[in-house]
Amino acid sequence: MVLLERAMATFRLALIQLQVSSVKSDNLTRACGLVREAATQGAKIVSLPECFNCPYGTKYFPQYAEKIPGESTQKLSEVAKECSIYLIGGSVPEEDAGKFYNTCAVFGPDGTLLIKYRKLHLFDIDVPGKITFHESETLSPGDSFSTFDTPYCRVGLGICYDIRFAELAQIYAQRGLGEFEFVPHWVRTKMGTECGVVSTCTHSSLAVLSQGCQLLVYPGAFNLTTGPAHWELLQRGRAVDNQVYVATASPARDDQASYVAWGHSTVVSPWGDVLAKAGTEETIVYSDIDLKRLAEIRQQIPIFSQKRSDLYAVEAKKP
Helix, strand or coil, X not given: CCCEECCCCEEEEEEEECCCCCCHHHHHHHHHHHHHHHHHCCEEEEECCCCCCCCCCCCHHHHHCECCCCHHHHHHHHHHHHHCCEEEXXXXXXXXXXXXXXEEEEECCCCXXXXXXXXXXXXXXXXXXXEEEEHHHCCCCCCCCCEEECCCCEEEECCHHHHHCHHHHHHHHHCCCCCEEEEEHHHHHHHHHHHCCCCCCCCCEEEEECCCEEEEEEECCXXXXXXXXXXXXXXXXXXXXXXXXXXXXCCCCCCCCCCCECCCCEEECCCCCEEEECCCCCEEEXXXXXXXXXXXXXXXXXXXXXXXXXXXXCCCCCC
């Protein structure tokens, strides 16, 4: 069996900055249309924003909540399969056993539900004279991490306020780092076809050295107080600290909404460069993710091998 690093690749990421209305069916129709547009432009991984199917607000979460699978996630499954892409479904209010969650569902190119991530850190803040918001009035927090593998890289998920917690990003970046994992034959074939990788291995799966998550995606809806102060700063911090690409998908700004989103969906490189950034209007942000560049940065500044595990550690207490 041949041992080798995860294949290097460049792939296109698309972030959909959707103008969200109070009509769920309209939101779903427009979201799916923009997903199709992104796929025609070569996007292999596409992300929708936080609460893409309804307005963001504590009074709206129970009103628009649905089961998963449900109406919204069924549409996402169908369009992911139609376009043969990995689709990160932003987030929707989810109802389960009488509780409500802010939940992101991810679908593979065959329409299969790969993972379901529930927002871990609820947005409860009070900035006097500017904004007070408490998601915990109606939502419950999730209790598990969520990553998924693609032929390009491993992807870790957070939602909005989760980006403020550096430990989550650290766990994702280190998850499986340096361990061997098995890649199914169909993934290995796709890697070889798209990335120019040639292997003489005849086994049905191939052992490769995991590099942990190389892309972190945070669907999020910062506001006009926290957005200008911290939105880009937090993304660049998570990217540089963990030598990963960081992407954030925001709703478009609606100045008439009860909660006004900041917009400015962004992609940041492991070097901390802003590769792509939207304005405030509905749009699609594209960025070509260069995993070879990521590998070079990790080799040039090898922080993962230099950590003082004899003095400190960030560890997950659950799988």
